[in-house]
Amino acid sequence: MNTLSSKTKQDYGSDPVSVRETDQYRAEYVHAFVQKWDSLIDWDARIQSEGSFFIDKLKERGCRQVLDVATGTGFHSVRLLEAGFEVVSADGSAEMLSKAFTNARSRGHLLRTVQADWRWLNQDVHQKFDAIICLGNSFTHLFNENDRRKALAEFYAALRHDGVLILDQRNYDALLDYGFSSTHTYYYCGTNVSVKPVHVDKGLARFEYNFSDNDKFYLNMFPLRKSYTTRLMQEVGFQKIETFGDFQETYRESEPDFFIHIAEKAYQSTDE
Template identity: 60%
Template sequence: MTEHASTTVRERNSDTAASLSLDRQVFGENPLEVRESGHYAQEYVGGLVDKWDELIDWDRRADGEGRFFVDQLKARGVRSVLDAATGTGFHSVRLLSEGFDTVSADGSPQMLAKAFRNGMRHGGHVLRVVNADWRRLGHDVPGRYDAVVCLGNSFTHLFSEHDRRKALAEFYAMLNPDGVLIIDQRNYDAVLDGEAGANRTYYYCGDQVSAEPDHVDEGLARYKYTFPDSSEYYLNMYPLRKDYLRGLLRDVGFQRIDTYGDFERTTAETTPDYFIHIAEKRYRDEEELARLDADAR
């Protein structure tokens, strides 16, 4: 190992140790100015990570999403999956239970530690966890996969377009030639345009926890999470608009992108809470793409 490489490893190990020791969120004097991609590690601290499953409610979330992701992957013949935003492990455990060869990556060491414990608790699964930065995913995570999933509104932690494009390019490169990326986001179009509903059926299912916007502008969606013990935590996220993210996916090279709203096909009359984009890497010529788009309509 070169001196530079060993220094980089020491720095990352030091950052990981520092992240694991955090138990209080740090936003500085002006939380509304915290708009940096790397800040999430100071947001997913011990106290919030410990309570995260109260917000998710694994059983109710499983009922809400049903077999949507499993069926989408199986319909495409997927066997190997990189869960790029593992969080506390909900989707990694579901994928392992369905027989997918799954690797679990996350940028938060505290989330990965909780995910590993959850894997053992829910079915005795030993998660293969990797602390990874999406912007250098190919360096942090070995191998290629039939699918990459980035779920739980996680992609909105990237605040610069440069970072978003780099992360999507890394996802694309991690996929086998016929691979698929599944990436979701909150319906920030509705949030920004004042049309957001109160449907919390599918994602944040804990009925004793509130998740409400504390501040919203075109460059920041700051959410407050209040738990039954009156503790409060915040997350700062970038409010991605649906068509903007679809455009980025096309720019990176994904050939076909299908977008669902709360696990259903979107229509002009519906205002879903979440969008789910299913982006296929497999090359198709223009005639085939036009035919598929016509069939979808």
């Protein structure tokens, strides 16, 4: 695993909106940003807002072993452990994994962590899973279509024959078509923090994260349209895809902050 960075400042160079590379995420999650991330989420408030949605969906499908490929600070890994699932926690950021491990220890859990790039996931993770979760708008760190296809193919390969992928994304359709509007009801539940886009075009959504001590951090993300994401999933091989808006099965396209895609591998052998 890479040595943890002690950096407190992000560096996007002289033209931040020109930074449109998948590998940029490694430099975005500097130590100071990661240490503040949980104040953005607010674990207790987030539990109340999303309820048991992910736990229920996984249990409905008989899932037991879960790979959390975008662990972040560990929120969903810990929730799934506490619900009785076996969990492997992966992330591309060593800073995030370190914070997740500490958070889990403070709650009496020992995370099984692995630092992994999704594009070569199966080089670092050597088992099959009933489910993979990729949450927190993390998939939109991938700026190149080949990277997105490669990552989805790696997820597909890491699943058992009847496995399921749960992947979420911000509602970039609404952002691109109507501008920014968000209640932060479900995902960013912290108080005295704010998240807003400071630049949006068809190839970049740059978000500014403001904290109560006036610290500011940024994330550059690719604004994936919902239909594009589900099409890529189908082209990689996923057979059945359901999309929820802020945990609801029915919604108006412009209303949800986030979309949640549940994609089933759903392989059926010819003798069945």
